[in-house]
Amino acid sequence: MPRTRKVDKTVAQQKALSAFWKIGYNQLGVRALEEATGINRFALQKEYGGKAGLFIKVLDDYLLLSENGVFNNVSNGGLEEVATLFLMRADNETLPEETRYGCLAINTACENDGKNEEINHRIMNFFDMIGDAFKSALSNEKKQGTLKDNVNIQQACEFLRGELIGLNVVARANRDNQAILPAVKFTANIVRSWKK
Amino acid sequence: MPRTRKVDKTVAQQKALSAFWKIGYNQLGVRALEEATGINRFALQKEYGGKAGLFIKVLDDYLLLSENGVFNNVSNGGLEEVATLFLMRADNETLPEETRYGCLAINTACENDGKNEEINHRIMNFFDMIGDAFKSALSNEKKQGTLKDNVNIQQACEFLRGELIGLNVVARANRDNQAILPAVKFTANIVRSWKK
DNA sequence: ACCTATACTAGACACTTGTCTTGATTAAAA
DNA sequence: TTTTAATCAAGACAAGTGTCTAGTATAGGT
Numbered sequence: 001m002p003r004t005r006k007v008d009k010t011v012a013q014q015k016a017l018s019a020f021w022k023i024g025y026n027q028l029g030v031r032a033l034e035e036a037t038g039i040n041r042f043a044l045q046k047e048y049g050g051k052a053g054l055f056i057k058v059l060d061d062y063l064l065l066s067e068n069g070v071f072n073n074v075s076n077g078g079l080e081e082v083a084t085l086f087l088m089r090a091d092n093e094t095l096p097e098e099t100r101y102g103c104l105a106i107n108t109a110c111e112n113d114g115k116n117e118e119i120n121h122r123i124m125n126f127f128d129m130i131g132d133a134f135k136s137a138l139s140n141e142k143k144q145g146t147l148k149d150n151v152n153i154q155q156a157c158e159f160l161r162g163e164l165i166g167l168n169v170v171a172r173a174n175r176d177n178q179a180i181l182p183a184v185k186f187t188a189n190i191v192r193s194w195k196k
Numbered sequence: 197m198p199r200t201r202k203v204d205k206t207v208a209q210q211k212a213l214s215a216f217w218k219i220g221y222n223q224l225g226v227r228a229l230e231e232a233t234g235i236n237r238f239a240l241q242k243e244y245g246g247k248a249g250l251f252i253k254v255l256d257d258y259l260l261l262s263e264n265g266v267f268n269n270v271s272n273g274g275l276e277e278v279a280t281l282f283l284m285r286a287d288n289e290t291l292p293e294e295t296r297y298g299c300l301a302i303n304t305a306c307e308n309d310g311k312n313e314e315i316n317h318r319i320m321n322f323f324d325m326i327g328d329a330f331k332s333a334l335s336n337e338k339k340q341g342t343l344k345d346n347v348n349i350q351q352a353c354e355f356l357r358g359e360l361i362g363l364n365v366v367a368r369a370n371r372d373n374q375a376i377l378p379a380v381k382f383t384a385n386i387v388r389s390w391k392k
Numbered sequence: 393a394c395c396t397a398t399a400c401t402a403g404a405c406a407c408t409t410g411t412c413t414t415g416a417t418t419a420a421a422a
Numbered sequence: 423t424t425t426t427a428a429t430c431a432a433g434a435c436a437a438g439t440g441t442c443t444a445g446t447a448t449a450g451g452t
Contacts, residue, residue: 003419003429026222027309030410040430045411052410102306109369110298110306113223123369155382158366159359162379166362170354173305173319183358186351190386199399199449226440236400241441248440 007038017058021104024111025055056118062104063126071133078141079195082134082160083188089167090181102172106165127161134160141195151194163187203234213254217300220307221251252314258300259322267329274337275391278330278356279384285363286377298368302361323357330356337391347390359383 019028019036030051034040039047039054048054070088074081088094101107109123134157141147167180167187215224215232226247230236235243235250244250266284270277284290297303305319330353337343363376363383 003417003427005429023309024222024307026220026307029408031408041411041432042413042430046429050411106365107306109365110303111220111222113219114371127366127369152382155378158376158379159382159386162362162366162376162383163355163359164362165365166358166360169302169305169361169365170323170358173323175310180354180358182351183354186348186355187358190355199397199447201399225438227438237402237441238400238443242399246441 005043012037012039013054013058013061016054017062017104018098020055020058021062021098021107022101024107026111052116056122059104059108059119059122063122063129066105066126067129071129074133075136076140078137078144078146079191082137083191086164086167086184086187086191089164089171090177090184092177095177100171100175100177103165103168106168107172110169127165130164131157131161138194146196148194148196156194160187160191201239208233208235209250209254209257212250213258213300214294216251216254217258217294217303218297220303222307248312252318255300255304255315255318259318259325262301262322263325267325270329271332272336274333274340274342275387278333279387282360282363282380282383282387285360285367286373286380288373291373296367296371296373299361299364302364303368306365323361326360327353327357334390342392344390344392352390356383356387 015037016033016039019033023032028036030041030044033044033051033054044050044054048057070085074085089099092100098104105123105126108119109127112119112123114120135153138147138151138153138156142153147153163183167183170183171177171180173179211233212229212235215229219228224232226237226240229240229247229250240246240250244253266281270281285295288296294300301319301322304315305323308315308319310316331349334343334347334349334352338349343349359379363379366379367373367376369375
């Protein structure tokens with residue numbers, strides 16, 4: 001009869017996500033990954049196809065969670081949901097501890113030398129999804145007749161995406177979500193000012 | 197009598213900067229660095245103290261060049277100079293080719309696991325300098341009595357820094373400065389709207 | 393042409409890397 | 423208790439890593 005795993009698969013993947021998020025794909029070695037997750041190198045190879053396979057798995061989980069979570073609220077909401085997204089990004093009380101290391105996708109976009117198509121594809125899709133979420137929110141507001149006429153939705157959604165990404169980088173550089181509090185407040189005010 | 201170098205030191209350092217910028221510190225090995233720059237491993241060790249030493253050297257040159265260049269104009273200018281900075285960031289004609297790989301400092305901030313104090317220190321200083329440059333520009337405008345009263349300088353300069361950093365990441369993800377054109381236009385408009 | 397002294401080549405080195413593998417362990421069903 | 427079959431430990435492996443080095447090459451002054 002088969003022997004059960006020493007570590008729960010879901011828990012191990014959560015720990016892998018955390019380790020990749022904090023340390024980065026390149027600087028996290030397989031032995032450190034074993035230490036951090038409890039997944040031994042045999043299971044890493046057999047279950048995930050190796051380090052890269054586990055990384056893709058946890059990246060996919062992360063992207064899906066983001067898309068179904070905060071960005072879903074934005075897509076289905078309006079300016080207030082957008083403002084809330086920004087304000088929440090500086091709220092240590094509600095956020096996972098890992099968020100002071102930025103965003104896994106953004107970190108990966110920067111440390112990625114572009115040769116890994118599987119990673120490129122996912123990063124581009126994620127960035128597009130962020131832009132689309134903001135576009136939906138602005139479009140929802142426009143449909144309700146509550147968006148100021150001078151707001152160029154096409155540009156505004158890319159502007160918002162840029163700001164969100166940038167603030168994640170600043171949070172990471174400081175290892176502190178509070179570092180971006182002034183900027184998120186300012187951004188929330190700009191967003192709210194777009195309401196009629 | 198000493199033998200002269202096969203490669204010009206300044207040119208070699210320029211090539212090193214380019215390679216680190218595009219590929220990243222972690223993914224660029226010493227042999228590839230030799231290939232890219234013409235600096236052999238003997239000179240790398242003797243002249244720079246190794247790979248890390250060369251990286252710190254070119255990072256310092258890069259940060260100084262940025263500070264004395266575009267951010268100096270911003271520090272000594274006002275809202276128009278800020279707007280121009282953003283618009284220029286999407287202008288392929290005037291920018292070095294490397295800029296479609298983002299910004300070396302930002303890339304480094306993301307791929308850095310935080311254990312290297314020499315790098316941490318430089319990144320933090322650079323981010324502070326960016327914020328200070330925007331603060332100076334806004335303060336200059338205020339001193340002239342031409343900044344709208346409702347603009348919170350403390351928050352606005354951090355907001356601008358966030359946007360600039362984020363747009364560099366988006367440019368890198370796309371490997372194309374044109375990808376941030378809508379966002380820089382929008383940002384420039386926001387900045388210009390702060391003028392009385 | 394010769395000499396000096398630095399630069400260069402490229403292999404060596406010790407260590408790390410991700411992957412692979414074998415024998416041991418052991419969960420759990422029978 | 424025994425058996426089965428999956429998991430585990432951890433060493434092996436080949437390749438790569440950054441650094442070090444010895445012998446060679448050679449620029450340039452004399």
